[in-house]
Amino acid sequence: MWSLPQPPFAQAFGFFEGQSAPVSRTNSTEADRVWQNQLHVLRLGWQAPGLLESSSWSTVEGEPIPEPLTEGSEWEIEVLPSTDPEGWRYASVFRHLDNAREGGRASCRTSDFVRRRTWRLKEGSTRRQRSGQTAAPAAPAHAGAGLEGSLISPATEIQGARSRKQTESEKRRSMVRVFINMLISMVKRRQLWNVMPLDPGAWFVLYREHTAALQQSIASQLGNPMDPAALHASPWAEGCGREEPSLVRQVLCAAVHSRAAYGYAMAAGHMSSLLKFALMHTVHNLSFDAAGGASGEANNEAVAALAGVPGGCLIMSEWHGSVLRPCHYVAVDRANQTIVLSIRGSIQVNDVLSDLSANPMEVTLAGMHGKVHEGLMAAATYIHCNTGAALHKAATDFPGWPLLVTGHSMGGGVGAIVALLLREPGGCPPQLGPIRCIGVGPAAVFTRDLAEACNPFMISIVHGTDIVPSISYASVEGIFLDLVSASPMRRAAKDIGRRFNETIEGIKVSTAGALKPPQLIQELGPMLPDISIWPIRKPWGKRKEREDVGADARPQKKFAACAGFACIPALADDAAAMAAATAAAKAQHSLPGSQFEVESSNERMPSKEEVEIAIKDSL
Numbered sequence: 001m002w003s004l005p006q007p008p009f010a011q012a013f014g015f016f017e018g019q020s021a022p023v024s025r026t027n028s029t030e031a032d033r034v035w036q037n038q039l040h041v042l043r044l045g046w047q048a049p050g051l052l053e054s055s056s057w058s059t060v061e062g063e064p065i066p067e068p069l070t071e072g073s074e075w076e077i078e079v080l081p082s083t084d085p086e087g088w089r090y091a092s093v094f095r096h097l098d099n100a101r102e103g104g105r106a107s108c109r110t111s112d113f114v115r116r117r118t119w120r121l122k123e124g125s126t127r128r129q130r131s132g133q134t135a136a137p138a139a140p141a142h143a144g145a146g147l148e149g150s151l152i153s154p155a156t157e158i159q160g161a162r163s164r165k166q167t168e169s170e171k172r173r174s175m176v177r178v179f180i181n182m183l184i185s186m187v188k189r190r191q192l193w194n195v196m197p198l199d200p201g202a203w204f205v206l207y208r209e210h211t212a213a214l215q216q217s218i219a220s221q222l223g224n225p226m227d228p229a230a231l232h233a234s235p236w237a238e239g240c241g242r243e244e245p246s247l248v249r250q251v252l253c254a255a256v257h258s259r260a261a262y263g264y265a266m267a268a269g270h271m272s273s274l275l276k277f278a279l280m281h282t283v284h285n286l287s288f289d290a291a292g293g294a295s296g297e298a299n300n301e302a303v304a305a306l307a308g309v310p311g312g313c314l315i316m317s318e319w320h321g322s323v324l325r326p327c328h329y330v331a332v333d334r335a336n337q338t339i340v341l342s343i344r345g346s347i348q349v350n351d352v353l354s355d356l357s358a359n360p361m362e363v364t365l366a367g368m369h370g371k372v373h374e375g376l377m378a379a380a381t382y383i384h385c386n387t388g389a390a391l392h393k394a395a396t397d398f399p400g401w402p403l404l405v406t407g408h409s410m411g412g413g414v415g416a417i418v419a420l421l422l423r424e425p426g427g428c429p430p431q432l433g434p435i436r437c438i439g440v441g442p443a444a445v446f447t448r449d450l451a452e453a454c455n456p457f458m459i460s461i462v463h464g465t466d467i468v469p470s471i472s473y474a475s476v477e478g479i480f481l482d483l484v485s486a487s488p489m490r491r492a493a494k495d496i497g498r499r500f501n502e503t504i505e506g507i508k509v510s511t512a513g514a515l516k517p518p519q520l521i522q523e524l525g526p527m528l529p530d531i532s533i534w535p536i537r538k539p540w541g542k543r544k545e546r547e548d549v550g551a552d553a554r555p556q557k558k559f560a561a562c563a564g565f566a567c568i569p570a571l572a573d574d575a576a577a578m579a580a581a582t583a584a585a586k587a588q589h590s591l592p593g594s595q596f597e598v599e600s601s602n603e604r605m606p607s608k609e610e611v612e613i614a615i616k617d618s619l
Helices: 008-013 126-131 154-190 201-222 228-232 247-260 274-281 296-307 349-356 374-386 388-397 410-422 448-453 473-486 488-512 517-524 575-589 608-618
Strands: 033-041 045-047 057-059 075-077 089-091 114-121 314-318 328-333 338-343 360-365 368-373 403-408 435-440 458-461
Touching (some): 154 349, 154 473, 201 473, 247 328, 247 338, 247 403, 247 435, 296 328, 314 388, 328 388, 338 388, 360 374, 360 410, 360 448, 368 448, 374 388, 374 410, 403 410
Parallel strands (some): 435 458
Antiparallel strands (some): 033 045, 033 057, 033 114, 075 114, 314 328, 328 338, 360 368
């Protein structure tokens, strides 16, 4: 295992590997580096140390000095791979700060009660020029060890860390709101009873159905085996002007780097089994967060051990992840002559919140219009911007070498979007070779059109029934709909409802006949030429009748009655015609006499105008 170059002040003053500090003294007013020391006091937080401990400010030899920070100060915090984003290192007592420990000292553990950070004079400061001191080369503020100089200044790094800390809780709440709004939107569109299974038995029924479908899919794939020669040939259509590694070798390279992207947590064995992964986030997390609390130095050493990246080939790395900002690194793989951009998968709560922000977002990439995962699109945009300087340096030092973007789970999905962004005009340095992407169990991020546009330069590796490559907003909604349809209780309820409706319809048919009133009247129309149909609000209510319509008698109302429907007034010129029409209707439709009755009378038949007035008045 290789180690990162030690901080210049540690080499200069011998604070590494048990070396004692030199006895020479330096004028504190002319020192180019000083220490700030703090002690954690219960309920009061971090305070200045007591008299028995180290002073609040001291030189690197431990001599107390007054606070050097004044208005317009020329000092800046030294941020190293072994510190947190604000430059602090933590320990139980001050004398242990110079001793190495597993996972580094970049995070505060339950046993830590002291912390220290180093301040240095800014480059070109008047005090440094007055003392005639030459600034020692500072370690890069980023966690990369091979890049000479700093990609990001310490002040920018600290400001970014503070900004992330202030907005982190707000981002988390925002992601939770986005997820809840997604569920509410789905329920509004589908109705709750259409997306919520009524019984747990639906899960077992749907599992059997999907298992059968998977077996059929595997059987069909086994019927078309892969040509063995393709395993030893390059999988890419576009070459880079030289002999390239085989498909097996490139897949192995992607798998190694996607595993190394998990850093210290993977190297320490916390992800070797599901039980250890659960313990890392529960019991072990009470004392030390192995996923997010390890120092950049410890994570870089883990990358060197897992991926075999020698010293100087790790160009940059970012291990302080947050919501929509996954951890990643850029390295040069000399064995495969490839520049690698590896993105870490989901291991922290921040990563899960990024996954849950799954609203479909419309974009145009590679000349295709489609939709992408909104949260992972934001993460890919951040990585594309954050790795620009490192990719430019790698392309300058190794022109023409291909870039391999890889990652596991969420990292694979983000990597696919990053590859598309890099292939856009002006999206990558011109010296960079072909851009490829190999995702190991990548998350589903594209619609079909965009996914097919990635076929020439992307390979997805899916293990068996891994759910991550197939889960998305649309697939989750489809699963809920399938669960509802597969629910035995819902099926039984539908069957009962169907039988009940059939019973009610049978009662109606036996009472009212086989034909519905509109069809019956339409067929009786030629035999009853003077039929007038009026909408009736209360078909079974008593009707108000006029007494003063006719001079000698009130109008005779004729009704063609059908049980369960509105009564339909009918007129005929005389009783004989009405009787003939009734008999014809009974003979044609086989209706019993009690279901179709027309009243007849020898009284004077009213005129059509009188009947219309009477019917309107009754309504």
